[in-house]
Amino acid sequence: MEQVIELSYALDTFYLLMSGAFVMWMAAGFAMLEAGLVRAKNTTEILTKNIALFAIACVMYLLVGYNIMYPAEAVNSIWPGISFLLGADNTAAEVIMVNGDSDPDNNSVYSNMADFFFQVVFVATAMSIVSGAVAERMKLWAFLAFSVVMTGFIYPLQGYWKWGGGFLDGLGFYDFAGSGVVHLCGATAALAGIILLGARKGKYDKEGNITPIPGCNLPLATLGTFILWMGWFGFNGGSQLIISNVSDANIVAMVFVNTNASAAGGVVAALIAAHILFGKADLSMILNGALAGLVAITADPASPSPLLATIIGMVAGVIVVFSIIGIDNLKLDDPVGAISVHGVVGIWGLIAVCFSNPEATFIAQLTGIVSIMTFVFIASFATWYAFKLIIGIRVTEEEEYHGVDYSECGMEAYPEFTDNSKG
């Protein structure tokens, strides 16, 4: 019988590790998506940001974030314990961090290290959302400094509220894999950033005209979307945490089906919406439709039927098209549509839970949305503002004109394909 428990432990550990590897792969998806949607002259820098933020997230979450989000002891349900960070003895947490737990009688049913792996690759997702929104005009080091604060402190604190057992969890706020904790959180931090940063030069003129700035490499953007779609099977599929019995296995299978169905619904709806609005099959809108479907279903991929999941994705696909247009009209310059995809649609996903999950309440969902947005916006705005005062967050006009690749990275992304005089 003990061998059966060991096998169960092994299967759940393997399942978490594979899921985590898929989530790590999403970092490549964000990098390709964003590199495809900016101009050639800003491509090296956005690639640098994406790989660097992933690395920073891993280091910061190891050092600080994991202990904040899943504290050994909490001060209360709003504020996690930070005694460990202040030097207190916290052997148990250290043992978990360093050794995993090999006692099958322990209440841990999978390797603690596998849990840490799954959590640590999650963190970068929230930060990747920010990098797209502030593209093409932010100083690289200001962005990296913000990512230290975001992945070490801001994300883990609000993550604790829900997944660490804090007050949102107590209130019955439902967020299976992070429409709120990850996506809305990232989008809100991005919103605070672009308000302080301002729009790219040439995007909006004084007469109120909006100049579209097309992305330079749509195959990359499409590849990034497919990578994210694939990685999301780990993101949502792994969030059940356990698969080793019939009940959990059925839930995980339903999560895979619904995640796929919602993304498909998002594509179809965005395709039709774009055709009606523009008379064209606007690929960038279609890609955002797929991502919108994925974000929306993330709050609860286990409860809806596949048909309802498809519909939730379709609504998300329509919302994202109108949201991108609306945010552009507000003169908030979000080059990749990240705030619409992850923020506006994240809210839709959290509310849609009420339609399929009898345990969710509208008031709890709303409390979660407001709590996350308020805290993340204030904390992010203050952080961005501090960096703006200390080191500046925007490159000079001349650097922006020539592209941040030169000023920040010293190299072009496509030295043989682009005519440098194009500007």
Place this chain on the structure above:
Amino acid sequence: MEQVIELSYALDTFYLLMSGAFVMWMAAGFAMLEAGLVRAKNTTEILTKNIALFAIACVMYLLVGYNIMYPAEAVNSIWPGISFLLGADNTAAEVIMVNGDSDPDNNSVYSNMADFFFQVVFVATAMSIVSGAVAERMKLWAFLAFSVVMTGFIYPLQGYWKWGGGFLDGLGFYDFAGSGVVHLCGATAALAGIILLGARKGKYDKEGNITPIPGCNLPLATLGTFILWMGWFGFNGGSQLIISNVSDANIVAMVFVNTNASAAGGVVAALIAAHILFGKADLSMILNGALAGLVAITADPASPSPLLATIIGMVAGVIVVFSIIGIDNLKLDDPVGAISVHGVVGIWGLIAVCFSNPEATFIAQLTGIVSIMTFVFIASFATWYAFKLIIGIRVTEEEEYHGVDYSECGMEAYPEFTDNSKG
């Protein structure tokens, strides 16, 4: 003991879900392969087709196709039951669709939802084959309309003949993972399409000269091939459906080894064949050699020894080179070689089963090939023809000259890299 059954159920479910995620990833492979092999001016449109067809396949197969291919009750072995689609009570099927099945005493040994997931991602593969063949001159919406019919009706009906328990299964037709049901089916639909569509302008002149039209981005095409190679481990490896005992685990392992061996054989043979014919290491032929090896072994990756699998792949690699040249000489314009890779080599794969699998008979294999080709060709031709009459399937000459990206999608794939005056 019950816990062991639960674990077995969980492992098989997880195995199917991971396999399905790999198959979904093949959609990215087709998108990159085709985007790399067309000209820059038609790239946005082919990306749009690839992501849209995947989404349409998921929606149509959920609504209609799954019930046709695996009907709760069949009219007979040629025609599946469609009572469910006509409004009859079909609670059992609905329960399966929505809840999975949590009773371990049931004969279902894995989550029904995991089975649905694995099947639904398969469907798009057949349709992806079509998108490459009709590239660079077809109307987007005609293609999407065809994909509705193909993924909802044509593919599931002939799939029922083999995998749903129809007459081809009864005859002993052997097709492990779909050299016929998926690849030959897709290639036949593509053939019907390009006959009605005609060749790209400038491809063949009146004197019978053939002008090669090189793809614009070979790294993308190579990436797509590697993605497909990786995804095929899910496509073939998952088709055993069960892995939770020694016998099945050994078969799945053999499938992985042989799938890889055959692809490797295809690469080596195409490399040598191209060197002999052209004096050059023709990369596009080598990529098609890899895919040919994969298609050929798909009919039976479990029976051959790894050495025989390598040889089956080598023969496929030679066949594909000559087939691509031959089809071009027939003035059938297939920009990516899809009909050769998936159709001609698919037939080779179905026949090669006879060399390694004592249960297969030549007559059954031939019956399967003829049945699938006849039905799919007639049904596809009729469908394409109807769309040709109603909405037209070909863009105007001017649209083709400027590229379908403008006319269909309203945006360029590489706005900064290409000189628009090149045409």
Place this chain on the structure above:
Amino acid sequence: MEQVIELSYALDTFYLLMSGAFVMWMAAGFAMLEAGLVRAKNTTEILTKNIALFAIACVMYLLVGYNIMYPAEAVNSIWPGISFLLGADNTAAEVIMVNGDSDPDNNSVYSNMADFFFQVVFVATAMSIVSGAVAERMKLWAFLAFSVVMTGFIYPLQGYWKWGGGFLDGLGFYDFAGSGVVHLCGATAALAGIILLGARKGKYDKEGNITPIPGCNLPLATLGTFILWMGWFGFNGGSQLIISNVSDANIVAMVFVNTNASAAGGVVAALIAAHILFGKADLSMILNGALAGLVAITADPASPSPLLATIIGMVAGVIVVFSIIGIDNLKLDDPVGAISVHGVVGIWGLIAVCFSNPEATFIAQLTGIVSIMTFVFIASFATWYAFKLIIGIRVTEEEEYHGVDYSECGMEAYPEFTDNSKG
């Protein structure tokens, strides 16, 4: 109880197969990395080399290499038995190769075919390292001929010393997943090659000036790095070979965490080092920092704490920056930095084992490093030299000027993006 053994067998088999699929995926990573770091005119050829070497490795390792590396009977601990290759009866090995082993009482605890699959995809990694170093001036067929010798004989022989039970294993040389056996081996073969091959034209002039030759497509190089990062979870994670009990599952989980942590450490350190040295966030150095972190931890990803793994990666990230500069100053032209990433850092990884693993000794690690380097260098140098005499290994100056894509493959990688007159 037997069913539990079967389940355990199935889980370990599945784990090895998934790990192998991830390692196969690394072939795509090397292809994209190298294609991104060479010039456009040499891109088709490097893609061709990468897919062809993978195929050749699979065929040669099936025919010869696996039997050398894991011989049924060994002559002694330095020289494996080759009686099988000389025609002796070797039924046992053949049975293993062809059927897998279905007897649960056997000491084999997973499918032998799954083991073969995991080993065969490993081989290409060593050879992929070579292809980057000799890029842009080597004859394609000389490279492919070398890959036959390397994957069939050189790699398996030194692999036998450690993993096949040869003398390095007996000495206590510690190399978990191949910092030495795979990465140092590949880098040493590459070093021998570039010494005989010479630098690219225009790289070093008579006054000792070094002209940087920038890569043409940094998004591809970044994608390749992310692919390798993901694939490394299979490379290191699968090298435990067993996951089906608590102890092994915990080790595998630790391997995932440490592999990720070390890569993250490499990125952060290379970012900072490049900023200090060049005043810019040099993306190519950052990518090499990630790979350096991965190579360094490969020798022992199971013993260090995650914090120590991060530090091992950081040291690797600094080493790789200085090594790339140093090797360039030695006028050894390595276009992608492969010798620094895989060789110099591979040595660091093997030595770093002594800091975390009490079982490792400095003298054993040093013996392993010297043995592998000496043998591989001499064997590779002799092989390269023989090919140089027989068929030549370097393209003509004119071919190099116009790009090896024309001379070797007869097609451009980006026919529409590059101005051919640029040279």
